[in-house]
Amino acid sequence: xxGLALVGHQFRYDQKAFxxxxxxxxxxxxxxxxxxxxxxxxxxxxxxxxxxxxxxTTYYVPAIMSLAIISATMQTLAMTLVIARExxxxxxxxxxxxxxxxxxxxxxxxSIVVALMMLVLLAxxxxxxxxxxxxxxxPAILLALVVGAASFCCxxxxxxxxxxxxDAAAAIVNALLLPLYFLSGVFIPEDQLPDGVxxxxxxxxxxxxxxxxxxxxxxxGGSAVSWDNLAIVALWGVAxxxxxIRYFRWTPRSG
Amino acid sequence: xxxxxxxxxxxxxxxxxxxxxxxxxxxVHRGEIFAFLGPNGAGKTTTVEILEGxxxxxxxxxxxxxxxxxRAGRGWRERIGIVLQSGRLDPYLTVRESLDLYAGYFRAPLxxxxxxxxxxxxxxxxxxxxxxxGGQQRRLDxxxxxxxxxxxxxxxxxxxxxxxxxxxxxxxxxAGLRDLGKTVFLTTHYMDEAQRLADRVTIxxxxxxxxxxxxxxxGERESAETTIRYRAGGxxxxxxxxxxxxxxxxxxxxxxxxxxxxEGLEVTRPSLEDVYLELTAEAVESPSDGRPxx
Numbered sequence: 001x002x003g004l005a006l007v008g009h010q011f012r013y014d015q016k017a018f019x020x021x022x023x024x025x026x027x028x029x030x031x032x033x034x035x036x037x038x039x040x041x042x043x044x045x046x047x048x049x050x051x052x053x054x055x056x057t058t059y060y061v062p063a064i065m066s067l068a069i070i071s072a073t074m075q076t077l078a079m080t081l082v083i084a085r086e087x088x089x090x091x092x093x094x095x096x097x098x099x100x101x102x103x104x105x106x107x108x109x110x111s112i113v114v115a116l117m118m119l120v121l122l123a124x125x126x127x128x129x130x131x132x133x134x135x136x137x138x139p140a141i142l143l144a145l146v147v148g149a150a151s152f153c154c155x156x157x158x159x160x161x162x163x164x165x166x167d168a169a170a171a172i173v174n175a176l177l178l179p180l181y182f183l184s185g186v187f188i189p190e191d192q193l194p195d196g197v198x199x200x201x202x203x204x205x206x207x208x209x210x211x212x213x214x215x216x217x218x219x220x221g222g223s224a225v226s227w228d229n230l231a232i233v234a235l236w237g238v239a240x241x242x243x244x245i246r247y248f249r250w251t252p253r254s255g
Numbered sequence: 256x257x258x259x260x261x262x263x264x265x266x267x268x269x270x271x272x273x274x275x276x277x278x279x280x281x282x283v284h285r286g287e288i289f290a291f292l293g294p295n296g297a298g299k300t301t302t303v304e305i306l307e308g309x310x311x312x313x314x315x316x317x318x319x320x321x322x323x324x325x326r327a328g329r330g331w332r333e334r335i336g337i338v339l340q341s342g343r344l345d346p347y348l349t350v351r352e353s354l355d356l357y358a359g360y361f362r363a364p365l366x367x368x369x370x371x372x373x374x375x376x377x378x379x380x381x382x383x384x385x386x387x388x389g390g391q392q393r394r395l396d397x398x399x400x401x402x403x404x405x406x407x408x409x410x411x412x413x414x415x416x417x418x419x420x421x422x423x424x425x426x427x428x429x430a431g432l433r434d435l436g437k438t439v440f441l442t443t444h445y446m447d448e449a450q451r452l453a454d455r456v457t458i459x460x461x462x463x464x465x466x467x468x469x470x471x472x473x474g475e476r477e478s479a480e481t482t483i484r485y486r487a488g489g490x491x492x493x494x495x496x497x498x499x500x501x502x503x504x505x506x507x508x509x510x511x512x513x514x515x516x517x518e519g520l521e522v523t524r525p526s527l528e529d530v531y532l533e534l535t536a537e538a539v540e541s542p543s544d545g546r547p548x549x
Contacts, residue, residue, distance in 0.1 A: 006359065006360070009356075009359040010356075010359075013345075013348060013352065013355075013356045016347065016348065016352065017345055017347040017348055020347040020383075021347050084345075087342065087343035087344075088339055088341055088342030088343060089342065089343065089344070089345060091309070091339060091342065092337070092339055092342050092399070093360075094309075095307060095308075095309075095332070095335075095337035095339075095400075096332060096357065096360040096361070096403065097329040097330075097332040097333050097360055097361060097362075097403070098360040099329070251309070
């Protein structure tokens with residue numbers, strides 16, 4: 001098989017394994033949907049004081065989409081790669097003629113397809129709650145998705161180097177991401193957060209990605225493409241890529 | 256028996272100040288099952304991982320299928336199969352899917368159904384790997400190493416931790432590899448496994464070769480003494496001898512002349528296990544610092 005055909009081959013089995021894994025399906029697919037439904041019901045009819053005032057449901061669609069994209073990419077990759085590494089599955093794969101990059105490309109493909117699917121699913125559910133899909137902004141939305149998904153994939157792969165064991169994976173990933181979701185205005189609208197909080201969150205990529213995705217999705221803003229935010233997210237992605245190339249390991253840390 | 260499939264000369268491997276492998280020489284010939292036997296920490300896994308191209312050696316010459324594993328590429332990997340000492344399977348794929356996935360990595364794989372038959376998992380082909388027993392998972396692991404139709408297979412302690420029936424089934428699969436014309440490099444710390452499967456055995460301890468030969472040769476070492484044991488007048492008598500026929504003749508002649516029965520008369524040769532334990536104990540007693548767990 002050629003390189004690209006091999007990636008397709010690997011991707012098919014990664015998809016099978018993803019959809020059969022109850023933890024993946026729950027945390028990556030179900031959890032963002034449930035979260036959106038709860039927030040949409042609790043805050044229905046309320047306004048958020050952003051961009052001259054928008055409905056809470058309109059605010060939460062891009063917020064939860066950002067979370068879902070990060071979950072499908074960074075979180076899924078960090079967890080499944082650490083588990084595969086500690087199981088010895090990465091090491092076994094390296095003993096075959098398959099080029100190592102094919103394996104990683106298959107996993108990234110899996111993450112991006114799931115992220116795209118979550119975008120469609122959340123857009124549809126959001127529309128039921130009155131958050132119209134901004135079709136005219138589709139190119140900007142897809143650009144934000146691709147830059148964000150690629151960057152958070154790199155960060156997820158880099159993060160595996162800091163995770164020593166399977167048991168530590170979920171704890172470390174959640175300890176990093178959950179506070180950042182709160183501080184970046186994903187759970188609590190940013191008009192209710194003190195200024196210092198957002199300034200602090202601006203040091204990390206979650207806030208910039210949410211900002212960029214928000215600009216793309218909510219028509220109230222100016223330009224649909226938030227180049228400065230996307231550039232910062234991409235820089236984080238490049239940093240992740242360099243760290244991943246330097247520190248990613250194929251052999252188990254334990255044993 | 257032409258050119259060796261694996262040839263090692265003066266292999267050394269150090270981890271910092273610790274020398275795990277201290278000068279090993281060996282050849283493995285085409286079509287044989289070669290057992291690399293030694294206690295835990297003797298340097299077996301270090302050596303096999305150097306042969307598989309996972310580790311860079313500190314010194315010595317290594318050739319596997321005519322190439323240096325440190326520099327060998329994809330074409331070389333098409334020709335070898337590896338079963339790691341510990342490696343779990345993707346729990347969400349079935350037996351057939353796991354094999355199909357690996358088959359896709361190779362240019363000329365064996366048909367998956369053939370591999371399933373070879374590893375005796377016909378009834379489990381569509382079962383998820385998480386629902387297989389430990390022994391069945393290990394056989395699938397062998398199948399995944401076999402699906403690329405390699406010339407040479409590395410099996411690193413394939414039956415460690417198995418119950419007797421799972422070991423027997425794994426042994427049948429490994430013995431079957433010889434009939435397929437495969438060359439097998441097997442590491443084990445079980446003497447009976449080497450005895451049962453291998454054409455030739457090399458025993459290492461503390462990073463050095465302490466004995467080599469066929470399983471029969473090793474059992475008939477010159478130094479091995481025969482033990483004669485019996486009871487006479489209620490006392491247990493034990494005689495160690497290098498000339499068992501003569502000694503036994505003297506004892507039985509005396510017993511017949513004296514009309515005294517030799518109760519519980521027993522003549523035993525040292526088992527391979529005894530030879531192995533004696534050899535490896537000698538090596539470990541000499542000053543050494545073999546890396547544990549490697």
